[in-house]
Amino acid sequence: MLTAPYDYYRLLRDAGPVVRLSKYDVLGVARYDDVKTTMRDHETFKSSAGPGFNDAYNQKMQGTVVASEPPQHTEIRATMVRRLRLARLKDMQPVADDLARKLITQFLERGEFDAAKDLARPFVGTFVASVLGVSTEIAEQAIDGSTAGFNQTGPLNERTLAATPVIESLFAMMQQLTKADLVPDSIAWDILDSHERGELPFASSLSLIFNFLGPAFDTTISAMGFAAWLLATNPEQWKLLRENPELIPAVINESIRIESPLQIWSRYCPDGAVIDGVEIPANTRVAVFPGSANRDERHYANPETFDIRRNPVDQLGFGQGIHTCVGAPLARMELTSVLSAMTELIHTLEPAGEPVLQLNNTTRGFASAPVSVS
Template identity: 30%
Template sequence: MSSALARPETVPAIDSDPYGEAGTVDPTTFQVAVRETADVVRLARYDCYATGRHEHVTSVLRNWQDFGSTHGVGLSNFATSKPWRQKSILLEADPPHHDAPHRVLADILGPRTQRTLREDWFADAETLVDRLLGRTTTFDALAELAMAFPLEAFPNAVGIAQGDRHRLMAFSDFLFNAFGPRNALVREAGPAARRHSEWVNESCRREALEPGGLGEMIWAAADRGEITAEQAPDVVRSLFAAGVNTTVHALGSLLYALANHPEQWELVRQDEGVRRRALDEALRWSTPVQSFFRTTTRGVTLAGTAIGAHEKIMVLLGAANRDPRRWNDPDAFDVTRDPAGHVGFGTGLHACLGQSFARLEAEALLTAMARRIETMEPAGDAVPRPNNTLRAWEHIPVRVTTQT
């Protein structure tokens, strides 16, 4: 080993707890501490490494050969302990096991499907906004827009029957909590999460899916032998888990930012080009998925630090997206900024397959809002929702003025 390499015992240690009460509501203080201490730090409470600088976060995410996902993208190390939860068939698999499900979903979620959905989603967004503004101009932007639209648009596209769609939020909220330690957020939600999971599993069956949707297309891929019949419900399940919750909180962050930056809302309202990239700036500024983990597959070197095999590394997406080494004035929300390079959707092999759908939903919703809403401002304090992994919202009260 080169003497220039940092040994594990010389890596700076951080004692802050990202899974404490403060960290699960607003992880900013923790993320800044990690990013500004060193390229790589050790989290003393959890006996793992962490990195938060954009250069190294992107390096880890793109190098699945050395920093794998197979042993879990949460804190639990499934290289050294038995998995206590169901693993994601996409997020927590590397090649070759990752390849077939990834190919199927990439094809299904491709440009052809987006073009098919675009007209319907824009019309649905107009209907939602018109109906909302027909009864009130003061409302919870999370519940009435950021949550209401994805819970209608995306499940319709997948083919999920009407009824208990609210379970999708609770189900995926628990999954993101489960990427952390088994703290109170996990323990208290456990019994209800099992019931939600049973509903999701039932909804993934071929017979439960509406004809013509993305879910039916996944089962058709199984019929063609592109994935197995055993994999098909897990692929549908992954689509459920990823397609709603993160989009809800991405839209929530976007609406929160626009309500608190009226000059930015005016830019969005007036300029279609700005409107199309506003979600990406919101993802950079207030990243919904704040962190994921990787596990070293062998002894590796990261930013001059020697790390042994089967070590956990916390990869701080939120910290990277506000890294002053990468972004000018990173704490400012600026829809005129070019946010290319942000890792709010991840990057590399495990980059979000549905990111174009999230952008389409945001564009549709903002277009409908711009047509009717002249000004938007907070109508009270926004309430965050604690989560071990997400930067999430409970309520975002806003007040708007409208134009006919």
């Protein structure tokens, strides 16, 4: 199912607005309107009980931005937004542009690159490390920890269990962090400085750093790898983009729609609800499928077709409501820098072999995606 989920998603959508996934004892919503409603209604479908499918993970995530409700969530999110303010991102734009051009130039000299191994992971790791103020070594560990964190959402399987030591190693490293390990005046440095000034307890400062390090890598790496691969395997779309680089924002939305980095998440319904005429009993965990919603033929015409003229600004890949991804502006900026460099410097972009998926309980991305360029 992880390698080819889309036929399964269609079965879920056709079965009804709410389906029972008996093996995991949860209800699921897979249609666009129902997924959007569930994600937006944080008062009915809560995140404070955790977004995963096992108790250990949900307990561990308590108090983070993805597992909290107002007023706690409002305070955490406001703290993150202040540190990830637009002005700071604008200052980092030239850094992202320069890094993207350097990488693409190297690829052109070789005539090929791997969209996952050579482009997405190195670019996101290097750039986010500079934004947060951590070393590339810490960023590399955080990338592995980010992937493991999404695996830990469950349900309990081999991937979930294998992720545990990776997460424990990341937390152990974070426990040892000091300002001396960080770039002065960077986001992570500022958080630890706030702790030293008595504004944040140490546990809260670590939780806040994790809120940045955890989600900042895996999903953006996945989105970047898929954007490059989709353009390589759809030559008419690549030609259209080269002739119309102003379509880059549309490419970002369309690639995230058709290959959503976040495929599944969950909410907890403590008091019961009704979705499209179907009753949700109290104390029910609900599986939410944005990867299915973004391909719902009830909402998008020809949803299986990658069409950058579509520009689906309403795609659900970044979430909805108060839990919309805090890092979405950062991810868009990274993708814009890379796509701009590709569009400017690359003429021919073609697949150079079969891609290999990186199987994950929650996200969808490549382990490898080889392309040739000239």
